[in-house]
Amino acid sequence: MRRFLAFLLLLLSVALPSAVRAETGYDLWLRYQPLEQQWKDRYARQVTHFTAASRPTIIAAANELRRGFEGMLGYDLVWRETVMGDGAVVLGTGKSPLIAPLGLPLAQLGPEGYLIRSATIDGKRVTVIAANQDVGVLYGVFRFLKLMQTRQPLDNLDISDAPKLKVRVLNHWDNLDRYVERGYAGQSIWDWQKLPGYKDPRYTDYARANASIGINGTVLTNVNANADVLRPEWLEKVKALADTFRPYGIKVYLTARFSAPIELGGLRTADPLDPQVAAWWKAKVDEIYRVIPDFGGFLVKANSEGQPGPADYKRSHAEGANMFADALAPHGGVLMWRAFVYAAENPDDRHKQAYAEFQPLDGKFRDNVLVQVKNGAIDFQPREPFHPLFGSMPRTPLMMEFQITKEYLGFATHLAYLGTMWEEALQADTFRPAKGSTVAKLLATPVEPGAATGMAGVANIGSDINWSGSQFDQANWYAFGRLAWDPDARAEPIARDWATLTWGNDPAVTGPIVQMMMGSREAVVDYMTPLGLGHLMATGHHYGPGPWISDLARPEWNPVYYHKADARGIGFDRTATGTNAVGQYAPQVAAQFGDLKRVPEKFLLWFHHVPWTYRTASGRAVWDELIIRYDRGVAAVQAMQADWDGLKGKIDPRRWAEVRDFLAIQRGEAQWWRDASIAYFQSVSKRPLPAGHAAPAHDLEYYKAIKTPYAPGNGK
Template identity: 85%
Template sequence: MRRFLALLLLLLSAATPLGAHAETGYDLWLRYQPVEDEWRVRYAAATAQVIAPSSPAIDVAFDELIRGLEGLLGRAPTRRDGAIGDGAIVLGTEKSPRIASLGLPLARLGNEGYLIRSATIEGKRVTVIAANRDVGVLYGVFRFLKLIQTRQSLDALDITDAPKLQVRVLNHWDNLDRHVERGYAGQSIWDWQKLPGYKDPRYTDYARANASIGINGTVLTNVNANADVLRPEWLEKVKALAEVFRPYGIKVYLTARFSAPIELGGLKTADPLDPQVAAWWKAKIDEIYRVIPDFGGLLVKANSEGQPGPNDYKRTHADGANMLADALAPHGGTLMWRAFVYAAENPDDRHKQAYTEFQPLDGKFRDNVLVQVKNGAIDFQPREPFHPLFGAMPKTPLMMEFQITKEYLGFATHLAYLGTMWEEVLEADTFRPRKGSTVAKILETPVEAGAVTGMAGVANIGSDMNWTGSQFDQANWYAFGRFAWDPDAQAEPIARDWAAMTWGGDPAVTRPVVAMMMGSREAVVDYMTPLGLGHLMATGHHYGPGPWVADLARPEWNPAYYHKADAVGIGFDRTAKGTNAVAQYARPVAAQFGDLKRVPDALLLWFHHVPWEHRMRSGRSVWEELVVRYDRGVDAVKAMESEWDGLKGKIDDRRWTEVRDFLSIQRQEAGWWRDASVAYFQSVSKRPLPAGHAAPAHDLDWYKAINTPYAPGNGK
């Protein structure tokens, strides 16, 4: 019988050859394409039947399981009804009689954890997917399907998993007119004009994708907030989205414009200590919860880049946050308050400003406030040291803010897997309060019992058919969810899982794909900002190189502010002899970053201004090393192109061609970055190029004349 099944499966697969239908990337990592014949035979006995109770979340879990098994194995298991049999998959919570009879260790899994275990029920060999709450069952189903997608054994299963962070949210920088700030994947997927009357099926697929990686919240609107979204007619639109997302365990959040009491309420002030202002916000938040009872809360950007905030009234960020948090607290809502602040009137090093403003407020925020801190102190650069606030506010819940959209890493066309960047930051040791206090541990450890924890990611999602603007940018959405679930995760296993689910299980495909991903971010650093340089992008749209720009109104808007290259040397002196930004770190970290002999090469010019002839660990001068790194980055992209060419015929033509074309764009733009940067820094340093390294294709004036005013992603 087994041989007959194998022959039948072989004939079926032969009837649908690779490339028989063009894939767009819409299905993301949930493609559920048929596994190889040998695996289908192995999985058949363990997936014969699905037994499940009914509830909104378990219903979608059940539907997802049926959908996945039909796609992966080519057949649908027996459905809910009927007696339990061998090979059944049993879904349920602690309240399900069959689950309760097993005495499973569910208590320690919390509200969102799950267990997958091989068991015997009523004398039958089954697989149990159980949790304390329905949403945990849904997460468990996605994990079970991933086992099949990644060709893992279903024998003797014993898996338990639970998220280490409570709030795991995407921040959409989407405006109400559907323009996405720093978005490179088309318009906003929220079609507000058609809401609430029409709920695009894409919203359900969005929820499925997020639930599959454990994301449990979405901030629908831009941090540069528009108060109109708080109007009653807009709240009805938000309610419609919340109804779609609810069965998938996803709460909706909104950004709050701090001046909304003036703009919507007709008040003369937004002073957080004014009783009328507090009353207006309380009434507004009560209204939101009447419309959306499980509303997650608010995100606020205040007193940064021209946004209104409590400083306008000589109040602190804690004053502003606490006023909103008090209104949210009776409903169980969370207030996320961004620590991204810098001001034109502040002459201090931009690296220092958030720490200076927020660290003295430690312990002064309400319990339901999460201070949202970017991974680095400047602004989502290709490489930054970890933000000094991590570990410096032990009495205040801090949440990580990563940027999934690649504002500074080549937009959608450059392959840059950000899992390696995030792992680098999360595993960094803050030494606060002691050695081993990594950024990940700080995020995971509540400041007191019951305190909220979280991570946010600036979404890279839009209306493009492939969601993210490119096939490989989907990996960053996927990786964010995995790191938000477990900040101690590692980038390479995540890349392997994504590659297998997205491109298929053939090791001849996944091995080179993972290798490309794992080296891709370092390549971008090399051809854009090597050796700790940062913020050298052309201003406004951040597209292409502009290290020569030095004439903008605010000092910190100018790339020249960050590299400080002159005839003597290059780099930003943040040691005790300079701005002393290193003092914001714990002493062991400050000692390393501040010591020219101990600072990692990768952060040298972030913390030190060094002579052009400064000798690197390689034995080369810093000038020579810069040129070597620029060339290394370009060469890495060429190598990725070659690797991808070798996969032709092993991947569907449409997606293969798109990636090929994007890699070609990346190679050209990496060369542009290299040539423009080398030409500029050579004009400053007056040094000859190292032997064996080609001169830029054009003179510096040619690169300075390049103008791209319509590059996507600008703010509005």
């Protein structure tokens, strides 16, 4: 009987439709699941074979095309050298003998753009995927497969696209011992001990996933840098990764520790104006390019959080960055210099420090320097106003730095789609030089013809089978790539694409999923940092609430520094009567942020200290409004749980169960955030809760006593 039941279960598992078979999430948005029969029949009539060149990137594109067809249609495309009938897919550049006679308008697409067009070659109806360079063909193939995954017609195609930013990179905060700082998806995927002798096949899948969304670079090492990666034996390991990534258009970058000339070179100084130091870096860069001819360049974190830098020698950020830039320039390399700095002495307002240090240096950086600026002036909070450096350095290339990993938004277990956060920052109007000068437009407009542009994302990738620690965190990796390609893209269409590619083409499934995603980040803001509060997380690991923390060595490490709640009111006065951080923005923006009547309520307590009785837009006192926002956040998570429960049986059980369990964790931790925050702020304000809102489950001392010293991702 047992054998019969086991056999029956095996038959049932085989008979289950692909949409409900168990999946791990490893395939990301490149699942290539079998299509419905009508779409199989339709595509099978339209695509019969393909023709391509035998170069590494074109081979990668052809292999992806075959993989997609095998998964979605169940048959392998045949690679032929010529067009032998209707239905060929022709891959190549404008110089291809089959494509050149078509006279396609490729010139305006640049080195990475592509064109997908229905055409006729030798009297046969074909689909041409063409570009100026091979990597554009690869991007076009991924777009073509996306059309199939989303059940779009393949006849009469006329699609062209090109990235708006040149440098589109992931920043891995991965240490050489495979520990990932702020990582919530296991160990680093870089198994340095086995490199260069063994190249994990996962490296190729990593490259495929990145190429599919247009990412063209990866910084392999932590910004809190270790100089050892620059040693010759480590460069051979880096070379092995670069060789794997190259066919997919991805360059490797490394973080450079500013003090490496001392630690590796035996010099007595790392002063960027010392000729010996400059010569050491030039020799090291030349060595790297001998090993990796298409090395992308360096990312540097200097004079921030204890890292060495030019200020140690009374030199400016520009003088430090330019030394690296001069060494990289002959090889076409880029230097990314982080603007995330805050001084060791007690500052008047951490919000102001990056602007104060960098804005006076506008125009003093070399042409191949990108100053990498976080989306907000503090540190990847659930909500921040846009960084005042955007629009304030018109002669300096600035690149955006987003954090894909959710250091401050509940780690891997909280569902928080960050596309909405990033759209909010990118569409913010800087009013510099004029109205309509959004952050997105500034990023995409070179400061002079040919100057670098870019966007960086702190990766959420690890060794977990699903790559990112949770199924929904994959969406943030995907959204980053899409926005790095086009900063003017919108979060909802990106969410819809990701949901379709990841969970299937059924609107009854994708509709609720997109709805959950679009409201998820706002839910986190509500139960963590409503009305413009920020940096209230527990110290160090940033896991859970800690608004009461006030005993850390530096003022700006303490949550009380940011909310400034007292018996009279709450909020940080950054107006002209306070720290005047608003003065770093354009006058139009400063006038809005600095005026209690005009400031967006989402930034109210970021810029203003108000009495507990202050009337918000709802007519309620700010104290009552805070309580309502906390409860609204918890209720939003409960609603997501209900929406997800309604999808049971419509998607594969393994991924469904994982998300169900993570939402349960999020529900409990949202309540923890709500209760602990209210308990603390009530102890300060001495005000009663509004009618109908429950008191915290425990007293304040209970929440203060909660310790989580082993929460993942904290720096070591």
